[in-house]
Amino acid sequence: MGGRFPSMLKDAALTAFVAAALGIFIVGFRTVDVGSRTGLSFDYQFADLAVGVVAIFVGRLGLSLAAAGLRWPVVALGVAMIAVGASPLKLPSGFLHWFVALGGVMLVIRGIWPWARGTMTAAAGTPTGLALGRAGTKWFGWLLLAAAVLLPFTPAADQKTMDLAVLILTYVMLGWGLNIVVGLAGLLDLGYVAFYAVGAYSYALLSTQHGLGFWTVLPLAGMMAALFGIVLGFPVLRLRGDYLAIVTLGFGEIIRLVLLNWVDFTNGPAGIGSIPGPTLFGAVFSETPPAGKQTVSEMLGITFDGNHRLIFLYYIILLLALITNIFTQRMRRLPVGRAWEALREDETACRALGINPTNTKLTAFAIGAMFAGFAGSFFAAKQRFISPESFAFIESAIILAIVVLGGMGSQIGVVLAAVLLIGLPEWFRDLGNYRMLAFGLAMVLIMVFRPRGLIADRQPSVRLHPAGSGGGP
């Protein structure tokens, strides 16, 4: 290795040089607003840049060492970086502490990765490992479900937790809905949030203008969104994958801009407020009943508690999400579901076998849109206020990130990714600012290192011959 060390140093120096060139004007110089409207000044923060560049130099060196198979030096470098990041040593900004420490963590993981993977593969190969793995895949989902059902009865269920749980479940449902389109049918939809918006505005308008209730509108909103899916999808589903992605992005933006500018119909940027919440058999969740209505606490004879409404919402979204999941699992076994997966793998072969690609894609698109519509009207009922701001492109990107991170086509992966991407940043509030940065980087890293997602699941749902029986691969 003696001869390779200088070349590693050179490589790390080059990387650091590129990082410095990238950072010098964006990180090194900061624009500073000075009082007046046209005034802008700048200052320089080269210390930030220098720490970042040194960290990148060390990190790159560590990666080269790891590639050369030197485990312990890499781990030592990583631990040193973590120590610097976690030390009371004053780095120029708080972000740099995170940056250096996380870099160290990644180096340590990279260092022990070959060994850890070897051990894990060996452990999974033993009879106990095999049995555990099988039981895990079989029971993990059920355990998760049981935990989700029991959550409101645990002492942890304060208002903050329940709020977060409802939010996570909303994204789980959207992720599952988009998974039908992206994961199963292989259609990259960048305008998924448009259907979410259609559902939300359907409920908001029908309830505030025509006095319809949540349970009446819910199926209507789903149908409305599915209709939009069919109308928008029909002309464009013949397009190639990446063109389709851009067109759906265009549709998403058109719908948002229309919602924003058609003030007579949607109240424009001011949004729609005082949307009624969902009722339980006609009873409303409030302390004092509105005229001619009953409150839930009266109907059930319990004392009023503000949390009841939240728990009720939680069960609604849990139920809606489960319906999405069960529906998807069933569809995967039907001919149309199998056609989706076949289409994802090879469109030309499908065409040759007599599958109509446009119609098959259209069903996936419409069903995905329908679930987004359900989720949208739930969102409107929960928030009680909606505006076009909630339906920007970035929402589509977040939902897509959940699906991609979880592993396209994997249902349990979507749950894990939603908890990871939505739950973690809400828990660690000071990380919230870096959330979208981390989202973007995670999408790139997943594509580079694990393009099948955290939970790889691209097995066909149905096989001609069960795996291992000799017939299938």
Next chain:
Amino acid sequence: MAYFSQQLINAITLGAIYGLIAIGYTMVYGIIGMINFAHGEVFMIGAFISLIGFLICSFLGIGSAPVAILLVLLMAMAFSAVYGWAVERAAYRPLRGSFRLAPLISAIGVSIALQNYVQLVQGARPKPGGQIVSGGFNLFSADGFDVRVSWLQIIIVVVTVVLMAGFTWLIARTSLGRQQRACEQDMKMAALLGVNVDRTISLTFVLGAALAAVAGMLFLMYYGVIDFYIGFLAGIKAFTAAVLGGIGSLPGAMLGGLLIGLIEVFWAGYFSSEYKDVAVFAILVLVLIFRPTGLLGKPEIEKV
């Protein structure tokens, strides 16, 4: 008539900026068949580097506008090119040979990351750029309406025309251009004949990023205010321009940029300015549905 001429002048200026960005999309698509979703973000970074460059120039006391513009232009091109190179190296090159949508998803990730990186470091508030070039002259007057051309508009159009001419020469006449076109036609064959494919693709990104940076500087000078979000809309419009002109075709990108500028300005001028972005998105959708090869593109044959 006067109103029309004024709108036409404004439209050509805007179209020039879109055309410069569109070249980056069209070249990358031509050579590796991917939509570089992060290209709009490189444009935004170019605008930010220009903003900081102008601030540094005024700090150093460089008073002459042409000198400042030239310095900032070179600086923005050079440093944005590094972004183009680094993004390709880190996020796209490892994905060659992965499944078809992987590069696009990765590009969306890069786009989100770059946007938030700039927002975190430079702040979310719109940044006023100040006026670097002011003044202009009256072209003619009719119906009591003065048709004005500002010096800035002339600078924008001249810079764009010069760059596009230089670029066309680069692609048509130099060995780099020949390699680029060879890779576009058949990457494997080009590699067998000794073309360094990786280097050629990198250079394509570098050149596209440099042109986007110029567009960023011109945008900053023209509108006088930028924020971290400008790359999204400008990127989509430029992509629409590339598609409209025929993606993969250089003259197509220029023509498309001009047409998008015309559509946007005239829609805003004669119909409603609220729906001008809807008009551009609608054009994008309609072109992709009815004529995915665009105006000057070659039809694509899918080989199995």
